[in-house]
Amino acid sequence: MGAHRYANYGAPPPPPPPDAWPRPQAPRPPPGRDIRVGAWTPQEVAYATRVADLYRAGSLPNVPDGITLRILLSKLLNCQPMRVSKKYSGESWSHHGKRPYRHVAAPDQRVVEELWLLEHAFHRSLRPGSVLTTSLLGASGLATIVSERQWVRVEPPPAPSGAKRPRDEAPSYDPFADPAYAYASAAAPPAPPPY
Numbered sequence: 001m002g003a004h005r006y007a008n009y010g011a012p013p014p015p016p017p018p019d020a021w022p023r024p025q026a027p028r029p030p031p032g033r034d035i036r037v038g039a040w041t042p043q044e045v046a047y048a049t050r051v052a053d054l055y056r057a058g059s060l061p062n063v064p065d066g067i068t069l070r071i072l073l074s075k076l077l078n079c080q081p082m083r084v085s086k087k088y089s090g091e092s093w094s095h096h097g098k099r100p101y102r103h104v105a106a107p108d109q110r111v112v113e114e115l116w117l118l119e120h121a122f123h124r125s126l127r128p129g130s131v132l133t134t135s136l137l138g139a140s141g142l143a144t145i146v147s148e149r150q151w152v153r154v155e156p157p158p159a160p161s162g163a164k165r166p167r168d169e170a171p172s173y174d175p176f177a178d179p180a181y182a183y184a185s186a187a188a189p190p191a192p193p194p195y
Contacts, residue, residue: 058104
């Protein structure tokens with residue numbers, strides 16, 4: 001009676017349907033935009049940690065107001081924002097990583113020189129052929145975040161009424177996508193400290 005259940009015992013399983021054969025490939029970044037993945041170098045950790053400290057203090061050079069720490073580090077390290085989130089997970093990171101940057105004071109010369117050395121050490125630690133696009137201080141001849149696009153605040157966003165806005169109308173934290181920021185002509189970046 002139950003012999004039909006074991007009729008194909010020992011036989012190879014049937015082939016999968018034809019649409020399951022080709023495995024989709026993960027999308028590759030465009031040529032010339034190789035993003036960093038994998039383990040963090042010690043120089044990368046030191047640089048990112050110092051940038052995060054100065055971000056919290058509100059004294060980063062060449063950083064527009066409104067950018068989040070997660071987006072800033074992903075631009076400086078040329079990686080996906082999720083790579084930054086995975087590295088710096090935790091309660092304090094979740095608070096600071098999503099908070100928009102507010103410039104409080106300019107860093108003193110000693111801090112700028114220290115940041116310059118950390119940035120150079122990070123750039124030197126990369127494999128040959130690695131591509132970076134932005135820099136805080138213009139190290140290695142790269143554009144700074146501000147010199148890529150100079151953004152100025154045109155007017156404050158409208159004050160929220162007592163009701164919450166729907167999620168699709170929530171403001172963006174990326175100043176490059178926020179309509180409250182307008183493009184202004186880029187001024188020459190400040191000269192880097194002596195190396």
